[in-house]
Amino acid sequence: MSLQYYDGEVGKQGTHNLYNGNIAAWASNTQPSGVSGKAYEQLTAYSYCYDKLNRLRSADFSYWDNTWNATQEYGTHYNYDANGNILQLVRRADSNIPFDSLVYAYKSIGGNQINQLDFVDDKKSSSSALDDIKPGQTADNYEYDEIGNLIADDQEDITEISWTVGGKIEYIHADGKYKLEYDYDALGNRIRKRYYEYDNGSYPLTKTTMYVKDGRGNEVSVYEKSASMDTTTLQMHTQVKGHERHGAVTLPRDRFATVGSSVVERHLDARNYEIKDHINSVRATVSDYKVKSGNDYLATLNSYQNFSPYGMQLNEQSFEESMIRFDFNGYEQDSESKLLSSSLRQYNNRLANWLTMDPKYNHSQSSYSSYSGNPIWYADPRGDTVKSGQDEWNVANSAYERTLGENHPIQYDKESGHWSVGD
Secondary structure (H helix, E strand, C coil): CCCEECCCCCCCCCCCCCCCCCCCCEEEECCCCCCCCCCCCCCEEEEEEEECCCCCEEEEEEECCEEEEEEEEEEEEEEECCCCCEEEEEEEEECCCCCEEEEEEEEEEEEEEEEEEEEEECCCCCCCCCCCCCCCCCCCCCCEECCCCCCEEEECCEEEEECCCCEEEEEECCCCEEEEEEEEEECCEEEEEEEEEEEECEECEEEEEEEEEEECEEEEEEEEEEECCCCCCCEEEEECCCCCCEEECCCCCHHHCCCCCCCCCCCCCCCCEECCCCCCCCCEEEEEEEEECCEEEEEEEEEECEEEEHCCCCCHCCHHHHHEEEHHHHHEEEEECEEEEEECEEEECCCCECCCCCCCCCCCCCCCCHHHHCCCCEEECCCCEEEEEEHCCCCCCEEEEEHHHHHHEEEEECCCCCCEECC
């Protein structure tokens, strides 16, 4: 993966010269999976255009075949209001015809528009190639409670979303589809998820997922219990960690039930190491099983996933993506609800907005908008504050200029995610 700020910097021609920190182009090279039907398993790139407020206006896709070839496939376009709410979003898939042409309508009080979604009019039919929203929304499709939490989505058949006092989802009911229940510890970390799937008029418990956390809230291990397994609980994986999450170890099934054994075995190809981009999105996983190629050894590609801006997954440019639990910006993906979860809020990557208001009020933009309109450069790891790699670099560079040997060390606070100059 490479980032480009002006024309021709890393070989991608025809981009805009941007000297204000915005990313002009983003190139990545995907190893072929050998699976038919996958699109552009080669060197590809997006070129970006922004408005005067540094908000993303368009992303144009191109691919390398001895030279760069521009195509309208997988391109996106955006319009915003003065508060940063998206007014229009156009996405293209594997053809020049948009599969999404979304027009956003917002609620109003006393004739004044507020920042809560009322409905989204999709001018195009739903696409099976991508995880599209259902068309046909009408006025009052979305409902909110008194403090701005989303509590219903009519078109998705979600009749109730219940929230904890800490702003976490406690319960989701999708009528005739499923029910989801979540439990949290005293610090607000998710420790259990229960999934009830609709079956002939009732919602029997289908699967329970349990999360083991350390003292700082970092995930250590995940267990699952299926209704079909009676009392058996499976350890699905443990985390590979250093100062942050690097991947997961999936244990062999024949080792799950072993109790009291002192035998320690190492199983190759059980580890999934995550490869992330500059905004912490997991783009691929590789195993610890290496394949000899000539005089070199190559890592085994287990999965990869690509996204359009704002985080919607491109299924035709993804391979075994279900193996990747952590998605855009490193958020955990809930396949049942199709939502992404940060530590503080839930994100809808299909609509590019949050379900609740920003915990840290920002007077200059909507509390539901995401990434300050620039998902290419900004990340929002907790769901309350956008951050960029440039912000961290500026502080670190200032620290270097002020550093005098060991008396003024540069320090990094993992809790806050900020660099600082020590005393």
